[in-house]
Amino acid sequence: MGVxxxxxxxxxxxxxxxxxxxxxxxARIAIIQYLIKVKxxxxxxIVNKLxxxxxxxxxxxxxxxxxxxxxxxxxxxxxxxxxxxxxFSKIKAFTEHLNLYFENxxxxxx
Amino acid sequence: MGVxxxxxxxxxxxxxxxxxxxxxxxARIAIIQYLIKVKxxxxxxIVNKLxxxxxxxxxxxxxxxxxxxxxxxxxxxxxxxxxxxxxFSKIKAFTEHLNLYFENxxxxxx
DNA sequence: TTTGTATATTGCAATATTACGATATAAATA
DNA sequence: TATTTATATCGTAATATTGCAATATACAAA
Numbered sequence: 001m002g003v004x005x006x007x008x009x010x011x012x013x014x015x016x017x018x019x020x021x022x023x024x025x026x027a028r029i030a031i032i033q034y035l036i037k038v039k040x041x042x043x044x045x046i047v048n049k050l051x052x053x054x055x056x057x058x059x060x061x062x063x064x065x066x067x068x069x070x071x072x073x074x075x076x077x078x079x080x081x082x083x084x085x086x087x088f089s090k091i092k093a094f095t096e097h098l099n100l101y102f103e104n105x106x107x108x109x110x
Numbered sequence: 111m112g113v114x115x116x117x118x119x120x121x122x123x124x125x126x127x128x129x130x131x132x133x134x135x136x137a138r139i140a141i142i143q144y145l146i147k148v149k150x151x152x153x154x155x156i157v158n159k160l161x162x163x164x165x166x167x168x169x170x171x172x173x174x175x176x177x178x179x180x181x182x183x184x185x186x187x188x189x190x191x192x193x194x195x196x197x198f199s200k201i202k203a204f205t206e207h208l209n210l211y212f213e214n215x216x217x218x219x220x
Numbered sequence: 221t222t223t224g225t226a227t228a229t230t231g232c233a234a235t236a237t238t239a240c241g242a243t244a245t246a247a248a249t250a
Numbered sequence: 251t252a253t254t255t256a257t258a259t260c261g262t263a264a265t266a267t268t269g270c271a272a273t274a275t276a277c278a279a280a
Contacts, residue, residue: 001269002235008161009136013143021134025238026119026127033123036211044256051118056239058258077247077256085212088205095198095205101146102195111239112265135268154226166269168228187226187277 019091022067027052027060035070035083044078129201132177137162137170145180145193154188 006014022028027050034049035042046061047054061081064070068087073080116124132138137160144159145152156171157164171191174180178197183190 001233002237002267004135004137004236004268005162006136009140013136013139016139017134017136019134020130020139024127024129024131024134025114026116026123027114027238029123029126029130030119032208036207039211039214047256052115052238053240054257055241055259059238062258074247079257083208083211085215088208088212092205092209095202097146098142098193098198099202101149101193102198104149105195111263112237112267114238114266137268157226162268163270164227165229165271169268172228184277189227 015090016094019067019069019087022063022069022087023091025060027057028064031057031060031064031081032069032083035081041073041080041082043075043080046081125200126204129177129179129197132173132179132197133201135170137167138174141167141170141174141191142179142193145191151183151190151192153185153190156191 004017009017023032030050031046034046047057050057052060061070061072065072068084070081071084114127119127133142140160141156144156157167160167162170171180171182175182178194180191181194
Protein backbone atom coordinates (compact mmCIF):
# COMPACT_ATOMS: atom_id res chain seq x y z
CA MET A 1 0.00 0.00 0.00
CA GLY A 2 2.43 2.69 1.10
CA VAL A 3 -0.25 4.42 3.12
CA UNK A 4 0.23 4.69 6.86
CA UNK A 5 -2.77 3.80 9.03
CA UNK A 6 -2.53 7.02 11.03
CA UNK A 7 -6.08 6.73 12.30
CA UNK A 8 -5.11 3.71 14.36
CA UNK A 9 -2.62 5.65 16.44
CA UNK A 10 -2.79 8.56 18.85
CA UNK A 11 -2.30 12.18 17.87
CA UNK A 12 0.92 12.24 19.87
CA UNK A 13 2.26 9.16 18.12
CA UNK A 14 1.47 10.63 14.73
CA UNK A 15 3.00 14.00 15.61
CA UNK A 16 6.21 12.43 16.81
CA UNK A 17 6.36 10.21 13.75
CA UNK A 18 5.96 13.20 11.43
CA UNK A 19 8.76 15.05 13.20
CA UNK A 20 11.13 12.08 13.16
CA UNK A 21 10.29 11.33 9.55
CA UNK A 22 11.10 14.91 8.60
CA UNK A 23 14.50 14.57 10.27
CA UNK A 24 15.04 11.21 8.61
CA UNK A 25 16.91 12.31 5.51
CA UNK A 26 20.60 13.19 5.31
CA ALA A 27 19.94 16.40 3.39
CA ARG A 28 17.55 17.58 6.08
CA ILE A 29 20.01 16.59 8.82
CA ALA A 30 22.63 18.63 6.96
CA ILE A 31 20.30 21.65 6.85
CA ILE A 32 19.59 21.38 10.58
CA GLN A 33 23.29 20.95 11.41
CA TYR A 34 24.15 23.99 9.32
CA LEU A 35 21.57 26.11 11.12
CA ILE A 36 22.97 24.94 14.46
CA LYS A 37 26.52 25.70 13.35
CA VAL A 38 25.96 29.26 12.18
CA LYS A 39 24.01 29.97 15.38
CA UNK A 40 21.53 32.27 13.69
CA UNK A 41 19.24 32.60 10.74
CA UNK A 42 20.62 31.92 7.34
CA UNK A 43 19.50 34.13 4.51
CA UNK A 44 19.81 32.62 1.09
CA UNK A 45 22.92 30.49 0.91
CA ILE A 46 21.59 27.08 1.83
CA VAL A 47 21.47 26.01 -1.80
CA ASN A 48 25.22 26.58 -2.12
CA LYS A 49 25.94 24.48 0.95
CA LEU A 50 24.28 21.27 -0.16
CA UNK A 51 25.14 18.80 -2.93
CA UNK A 52 21.64 18.77 -4.38
CA UNK A 53 19.78 20.81 -6.96
CA UNK A 54 17.86 23.93 -6.05
CA UNK A 55 14.38 22.40 -6.55
CA UNK A 56 15.30 19.42 -4.39
CA UNK A 57 16.58 21.61 -1.57
CA UNK A 58 13.50 23.79 -1.80
CA UNK A 59 11.42 20.67 -1.34
CA UNK A 60 13.41 19.54 1.71
CA UNK A 61 13.10 23.00 3.28
CA UNK A 62 9.36 22.84 2.73
CA UNK A 63 9.14 19.51 4.51
CA UNK A 64 11.12 20.76 7.48
CA UNK A 65 8.86 23.80 7.61
CA UNK A 66 5.68 21.73 7.39
CA UNK A 67 6.88 19.58 10.26
CA UNK A 68 7.52 22.68 12.38
CA UNK A 69 11.28 22.21 12.55
CA UNK A 70 12.36 25.39 10.77
CA UNK A 71 10.89 28.81 10.20
CA UNK A 72 11.30 30.85 7.04
CA UNK A 73 10.95 34.61 6.84
CA UNK A 74 10.82 36.44 3.56
CA UNK A 75 13.55 39.09 3.49
CA UNK A 76 13.21 40.97 0.25
CA UNK A 77 14.64 38.78 -2.44
CA UNK A 78 15.84 35.97 -0.22
CA UNK A 79 14.35 33.86 2.58
CA UNK A 80 15.85 33.61 6.05
CA UNK A 81 15.65 30.23 7.70
CA UNK A 82 16.22 29.28 11.31
CA UNK A 83 15.39 26.40 13.62
CA UNK A 84 11.91 26.39 15.11
CA UNK A 85 11.83 25.52 18.78
CA UNK A 86 8.19 24.40 18.52
CA UNK A 87 8.99 21.18 16.72
CA PHE A 88 12.19 20.38 18.53
CA SER A 89 10.64 20.80 21.96
CA LYS A 90 8.29 17.90 21.23
CA ILE A 91 11.23 15.74 20.31
CA LYS A 92 13.00 16.86 23.45
CA ALA A 93 10.14 15.63 25.62
CA PHE A 94 10.28 12.26 23.90
CA THR A 95 14.04 11.85 24.23
CA GLU A 96 13.88 12.80 27.88
CA HIS A 97 11.55 9.87 28.45
CA LEU A 98 14.12 7.68 26.80
CA ASN A 99 16.96 9.10 28.86
CA LEU A 100 15.04 8.31 32.04
CA TYR A 101 14.49 4.80 30.79
CA PHE A 102 18.17 4.16 30.26
CA GLU A 103 19.19 5.83 33.53
CA ASN A 104 16.94 3.44 35.49
CA UNK A 105 17.54 0.24 33.60
CA UNK A 106 17.31 -2.01 36.66
CA UNK A 107 15.00 -4.65 35.29
CA UNK A 108 16.65 -5.35 31.98
CA UNK A 109 16.53 -8.87 30.63
CA UNK A 110 18.23 -8.75 27.23
CA MET B 111 13.59 8.73 -8.28
CA GLY B 112 12.91 7.83 -4.65
CA VAL B 113 16.56 7.05 -4.10
CA UNK B 114 18.45 9.10 -1.55
CA UNK B 115 21.87 10.40 -2.59
CA UNK B 116 23.56 9.08 0.54
CA UNK B 117 27.03 9.27 -0.97
CA UNK B 118 26.81 13.07 -0.97
CA UNK B 119 26.52 13.25 2.80
CA UNK B 120 28.67 12.31 5.76
CA UNK B 121 28.50 8.99 7.56
CA UNK B 122 27.17 10.78 10.62
CA UNK B 123 24.42 12.48 8.64
CA UNK B 124 23.37 9.20 7.10
CA UNK B 125 23.44 7.36 10.43
CA UNK B 126 21.28 9.97 12.10
CA UNK B 127 18.89 9.98 9.16
CA UNK B 128 18.50 6.20 9.32
CA UNK B 129 17.74 6.35 13.04
CA UNK B 130 15.22 9.18 12.69
CA UNK B 131 13.60 7.52 9.71
CA UNK B 132 13.17 4.32 11.71
CA UNK B 133 11.44 6.26 14.46
CA UNK B 134 9.32 8.11 11.88
CA UNK B 135 6.27 5.87 11.84
CA UNK B 136 3.44 5.87 14.39
CA ALA B 137 3.52 2.08 14.76
CA ARG B 138 7.21 2.18 15.58
CA ILE B 139 6.69 5.07 18.00
CA ALA B 140 3.98 2.97 19.66
CA ILE B 141 6.37 0.03 19.98
CA ILE B 142 9.05 2.22 21.54
CA GLN B 143 6.56 3.85 23.91
CA TYR B 144 5.30 0.45 24.98
CA LEU B 145 8.81 -0.76 25.74
CA ILE B 146 9.44 2.39 27.77
CA LYS B 147 6.17 1.94 29.63
CA VAL B 148 6.66 -1.65 30.71
CA LYS B 149 10.22 -0.80 31.80
CA UNK B 150 11.64 -4.13 30.71
CA UNK B 151 11.77 -6.57 27.89
CA UNK B 152 8.55 -7.69 26.37
CA UNK B 153 8.22 -11.31 25.42
CA UNK B 154 5.63 -12.06 22.83
CA UNK B 155 2.64 -9.80 23.27
CA ILE B 156 3.51 -6.87 21.04
CA VAL B 157 1.25 -8.13 18.27
CA ASN B 158 -1.75 -7.94 20.61
CA LYS B 159 -0.92 -4.35 21.58
CA LEU B 160 -0.95 -2.84 18.11
CA UNK B 161 -3.75 -2.30 15.60
CA UNK B 162 -1.89 -3.88 12.71
CA UNK B 163 -1.52 -7.36 11.34
CA UNK B 164 1.17 -9.72 12.55
CA UNK B 165 3.28 -9.57 9.35
CA UNK B 166 3.21 -5.78 9.40
CA UNK B 167 4.32 -5.61 13.02
CA UNK B 168 7.04 -8.14 12.36
CA UNK B 169 8.28 -5.87 9.60
CA UNK B 170 8.29 -2.79 11.84
CA UNK B 171 10.17 -4.68 14.55
CA UNK B 172 12.73 -5.71 11.97
CA UNK B 173 13.26 -2.11 10.91
CA UNK B 174 13.73 -0.94 14.49
CA UNK B 175 16.21 -3.76 14.99
CA UNK B 176 18.14 -2.97 11.81
CA UNK B 177 18.42 0.65 12.90
CA UNK B 178 19.83 -0.43 16.26
CA UNK B 179 16.90 0.88 18.27
CA UNK B 180 15.68 -2.41 19.75
CA UNK B 181 17.22 -5.77 20.56
CA UNK B 182 15.47 -9.11 20.20
CA UNK B 183 16.40 -12.27 22.04
CA UNK B 184 14.93 -15.63 21.16
CA UNK B 185 13.32 -17.13 24.24
CA UNK B 186 12.00 -20.55 23.32
CA UNK B 187 8.86 -20.03 21.36
CA UNK B 188 8.68 -16.27 21.70
CA UNK B 189 11.07 -13.37 21.18
CA UNK B 190 11.88 -10.83 23.86
CA UNK B 191 12.31 -7.27 22.73
CA UNK B 192 13.78 -4.33 24.56
CA UNK B 193 15.18 -0.92 23.70
CA UNK B 194 18.78 -0.78 22.53
CA UNK B 195 20.82 1.97 24.07
CA UNK B 196 23.26 1.92 21.14
CA UNK B 197 20.91 3.60 18.72
CA PHE B 198 19.29 5.96 21.16
CA SER B 199 22.62 7.27 22.46
CA LYS B 200 23.40 8.63 18.99
CA ILE B 201 20.10 10.44 18.93
CA LYS B 202 20.79 11.73 22.42
CA ALA B 203 24.03 13.35 21.28
CA PHE B 204 22.21 15.06 18.43
CA THR B 205 19.35 16.37 20.57
CA GLU B 206 21.81 17.68 23.14
CA HIS B 207 23.34 19.85 20.43
CA LEU B 208 19.89 21.17 19.70
CA ASN B 209 19.17 21.82 23.35
CA LEU B 210 22.37 23.87 23.62
CA TYR B 211 21.33 25.83 20.57
CA PHE B 212 17.99 26.80 22.03
CA GLU B 213 19.44 27.56 25.46
CA ASN B 214 21.83 30.12 23.92
CA UNK B 215 19.55 31.68 21.34
CA UNK B 216 21.00 35.16 21.66
CA UNK B 217 21.46 35.95 18.02
CA UNK B 218 18.10 34.95 16.66
CA UNK B 219 16.65 36.92 13.81
CA UNK B 220 13.36 35.22 12.94
C1' DT C 221 4.33 -37.60 15.90
C1' DT C 222 0.72 -34.47 15.44
C1' DT C 223 -1.15 -30.16 16.73
C1' DG C 224 -0.95 -25.64 18.31
C1' DT C 225 1.41 -21.20 18.97
C1' DA C 226 4.60 -17.47 17.84
C1' DT C 227 7.19 -15.15 14.62
C1' DA C 228 9.35 -14.51 9.94
C1' DT C 229 9.28 -14.37 4.98
C1' DT C 230 7.33 -13.93 0.38
C1' DG C 231 4.77 -11.66 -3.01
C1' DC C 232 2.14 -8.09 -4.39
C1' DA C 233 -0.82 -3.82 -4.78
C1' DA C 234 -1.23 0.88 -3.44
C1' DT C 235 0.85 4.90 -2.17
C1' DA C 236 4.86 7.91 -0.79
C1' DT C 237 9.39 9.79 -1.42
C1' DT C 238 13.32 11.54 -3.86
C1' DA C 239 15.43 14.05 -7.42
C1' DC C 240 15.64 17.20 -11.08
C1' DG C 241 14.64 19.77 -15.61
C1' DA C 242 11.62 23.13 -17.00
C1' DT C 243 9.16 26.83 -15.76
C1' DA C 244 6.90 30.32 -12.80
C1' DT C 245 7.06 34.03 -9.54
C1' DA C 246 8.71 37.94 -7.20
C1' DA C 247 11.87 41.20 -5.68
C1' DA C 248 16.32 43.83 -6.88
C1' DT C 249 18.94 46.17 -9.96
C1' DA C 250 20.56 48.15 -14.20
C1' DT D 251 11.17 48.67 -18.45
C1' DA D 252 14.38 44.80 -19.04
C1' DT D 253 17.42 41.86 -16.72
C1' DT D 254 19.22 39.46 -13.08
C1' DT D 255 18.80 36.80 -8.78
C1' DA D 256 16.47 33.84 -5.43
C1' DT D 257 13.10 30.70 -4.50
C1' DA D 258 8.88 27.92 -5.51
C1' DT D 259 6.05 24.88 -8.25
C1' DC D 260 4.97 21.49 -11.83
C1' DG D 261 5.59 17.31 -14.06
C1' DT D 262 7.63 13.07 -14.23
C1' DA D 263 10.68 8.94 -13.67
C1' DA D 264 12.74 5.88 -10.44
C1' DT D 265 12.69 3.86 -6.19
C1' DA D 266 10.99 3.14 -1.33
C1' DT D 267 7.50 2.24 2.04
C1' DT D 268 3.36 0.31 3.95
C1' DG D 269 0.18 -3.28 4.70
C1' DC D 270 -1.58 -7.78 4.44
C1' DA D 271 -2.84 -12.61 2.77
C1' DA D 272 -0.58 -16.69 2.21
C1' DT D 273 2.87 -19.40 3.60
C1' DA D 274 7.04 -20.96 6.01
C1' DT D 275 9.63 -21.91 10.11
C1' DA D 276 10.52 -23.29 14.69
C1' DC D 277 9.57 -24.48 19.12
C1' DA D 278 6.06 -26.42 22.64
C1' DA D 279 2.68 -29.37 24.13
C1' DA D 280 -0.45 -33.01 23.73
